[in-house]
Amino acid sequence: SQQGEEDPQALSIQEGENATMNCSYKTSINNLQWYRQNSGRGLVHLILIRSNEREKHSGRLRVTLDTSKKSSSLLITASRAADTASYFCATDDRTSYDKVIFGPGTSLSVIP
Amino acid sequence: ETGVTQTPRHLVMGMTNKKSLKCEQHLGHNAMYWYKQSAKKPLELMFVYNFKEQTENNSVPSRFSPECPNSSHLFLHLHTLQPEDSALYLCASSQGAGRGFNYGYTFGSGTRLTVV
Numbered sequence: 044s045q046q047g048e049e050d051p052q053a054l055s056i057q058e059g060e061n062a063t064m065n066c067s068y069k070t071s072i073n074n075l076q077w078y079r080q081n082s083g084r085g086l087v088h089l090i091l092i093r094s095n096e097r098e099k100h101s102g103r104l105r106v107t108l109d110t111s112k113k114s115s116s117l118l119i120t121a122s123r124a125a126d127t128a129s130y131f132c133a134t135d136d137r138t139s140y141d142k143v144i145f146g147p148g149t150s151l152s153v154i155p
Numbered sequence: 156e157t158g159v160t161q162t163p164r165h166l167v168m169g170m171t172n173k174k175s176l177k178c179e180q181h182l183g184h185n186a187m188y189w190y191k192q193s194a195k196k197p198l199e200l201m202f203v204y205n206f207k208e209q210t211e212n213n214s215v216p217s218r219f220s221p222e223c224p225n226s227s228h229l230f231l232h233l234h235t236l237q238p239e240d241s242a243l244y245l246c247a248s249s250q251g252a253g254r255g256f257n258y259g260y261t262f263g264s265g266t267r268l269t270v271v
Contacts, residue, residue, distance in 0.1 A: 074257050085159070085245055085262035086198075093257060131198070133260075142211060143260070145190075145198040 047075075047132045047146035055152040062119040064149040066132030067112075075108055076133045077117050080148070086131065089117075122153045158182045161246050161263035168236065169271055176231040176266045178246030185251055187229040188260070189221060192243040204229060205251070236270045243267050 050065045066075070074093045078086040092099045092108045092115070099106045105118040119126055129148040159180045168174050178187065189201040203211035204223040218240075220232040229246055247260040 076259055078260075078262075083243070083265075083267070085161075085264045086247075086260070088259035088261065091257065091259050142200060142203075142213075144200065147197045 047134045047144060049130065049132055049146045049149040051149060052147070053150045053152075055154065056122055058122060058124055058153055058155050060122055062122050062126070062151055062153070064117045064130050064151070066115045066117070066146055068115075068132075068134045068146075069113065070134075072110075072134045074135060075106075075115050076143075077104075077106060077115075078131045078133060078145075080129045080131065082128075089130075119151075122151075124153050124155045127151060127153045159246060159248055159261050159263035161244075161266050163266060164264065165267045165269075167269045167271060168233070170236060170238070172236075173232070173234040175233065176244055176246075176268075178229040178231075178263055180227055180248040180261070182248060182261060183250075184248035184261070185226055186249045187223060187226070188247040188249075189229065189231055190245040190247065192245055192265070194242075198245070201231075233268075236268075238270050241268055241270045 047066050047068045056062050072094055074091055076091045077089045079089055080086045090101050090106050092106050103120045108115045129150050131145050131148045133143050133145045135143050162177045186205045188203050191199045191201055200213045201215045202221045207223050218235050222230040243265045245265045246263045249260050250258040
């Protein structure tokens, strides 16, 4: 079973709008991370939020974490066409050494 | 360039061939990883190396053989692959690994492998 699952699977918005993606996970975690992947390329690390943190900001990105609901959200404000990519959440597993599991991702399209 | 370099970028190989994928990082990271990304499937962790020692083998078939001669280099040796092994193979590195680690991964651009 997957540790992290993003929702929605695909999202299409107009440039300038905000985009929100959600991630749910199953087991206790030490941290949760968000990554971006442009088509056919490697993943780029966006932000890491620790289990004792509730919210974190980086530029136009805002990440929240609710460990009681085992969920996280990634908000991209004032989206740009260059934000078009797939976004993945990744969680470690407190019970498993060295294992970081990625969700299936949300495909975001920002229309100019 | 992210600091993690993967070669080759593209590889087409027959099922009886032997080839190797190479990954190199000069970020001073101690942990390196191989992931497999197939179409419409989540990234699958294959192997983890921490300070050159393999700490995770995620039930990967023996036709995939990793090698980590030092903390900067990681190889994935391939032999007698199947068409379903066609995928994007991603290498990543991080400052550390293990329980409670709080480091993001730096990924390479990947090797697009096609098995014919």
